[in-house]
Amino acid sequence: GENVEQHPSTLSVQEGDSAVIKCTYSDSASNYFPWYKQELGKGPQLIIDIRSNVGEKKDQRIAVTLNKTAKHFSLHITETQPEDSAVYFCAAFSGGFKTIFGAGTRLFVKA
Amino acid sequence: GAVVSQHPSWVICKSGTSVKIECRSLDFQATTMFWYRQFPKQSLMLMATSNEGSKATYEQGVEKDKFLINHASLTLSTLTVTSAHPEDSSFYICSAPGAEGSGANVLTFGAGSRLTVL
Numbered sequence A: 001g002e003n004v005e006q007h008p009s010t011l012s013v014q015e016g017d018s019a020v021i022k023c024t025y026s027d028s029a030s031n032y033f034p035w036y037k038q039e040l041g042k043g044p045q046l047i048i049d050i051r052s053n054v055g056e057k058k059d060q061r062i063a064v065t066l067n068k069t070a071k072h073f074s075l076h077i078t079e080t081q082p083e084d085s086a087v088y089f090c091a092a093f094s095g096g097f098k099t100i101f102g103a104g105t106r107l108f109v110k111a
Numbered sequence B: 001g002a003v004v005s006q007h008p009s010w011v012i013c014k015s016g017t018s019v020k021i022e023c024r025s026l027d028f029q030a031t032t033m034f035w036y037r038q039f040p041k042q043s044l045m046l047m048a049t050s051n052e053g054s055k056a057t058y059e060q061g062v063e064k065d066k067f068l069i070n071h072a073s074l075t076l077s078t079l080t081v082t083s084a085h086p087e088d089s090s091f092y093i094c095s096a097p098g099a100e101g102s103g104a105n106v107l108t109f110g111a112g113s114r115l116t117v118l
Helices: none
Strands: A004-007 A010-014 A019-025 A032-038 A045-051 A056-059 A062-067 A072-077 A086-093 A099-101 A105-110 B004-007 B010-013 B019-025 B032-038 B045-051 B067-073 B076-081 B090-097 B107-109 B113-117
Touching (some): A019 A105, B076 B090
Antiparallel strands (some): A032 A045, B032 B090, B090 B107, B090 B113
């Protein structure tokens, strides 16, 4: 089955700097890769996603890149702000309604 | 956008009692819903897939008789933790795929329910 690995587990950046979180997946059939942000005590919220027919997608300060050959995808947050502090999860979907999540990255943005 | 409402947001119960958590899709129909358990500082662990009008599909290692799932309508799934014990204390989250305008694989999550068993 699919396996998703996520790094780093913790990331601390200064406000205004960029943050990058990387994930790898194992199932070459996976075709949809969402990223979720989870704030303390809340459910995950979809922040951006990318499908396998696209290499890059951007939404304001957030971008995601996908390398299908290497089976890895990354989340890039530019000009980080304190409110970006949260846990971020990558995920991969390979059909059958099953979404496999990475272990999560705890992002701290220091003011 | 799509909204999944989950209640209660937190609940405290005595050991041996049962607790029911509800998950509702507010503006779309969900024939399938997912239930997750999340321990502190860990990822989401899929417990079961709730199917409207049929039995839930449980992941390996999840006790069916312990975690009862009912999906009686296209907008409501419930998770009942039966005879709860302190080790059942956790954060439980539901999600539903396929809200209108999104793909079948796009998940909308509820806000989660924190269960504390004394």
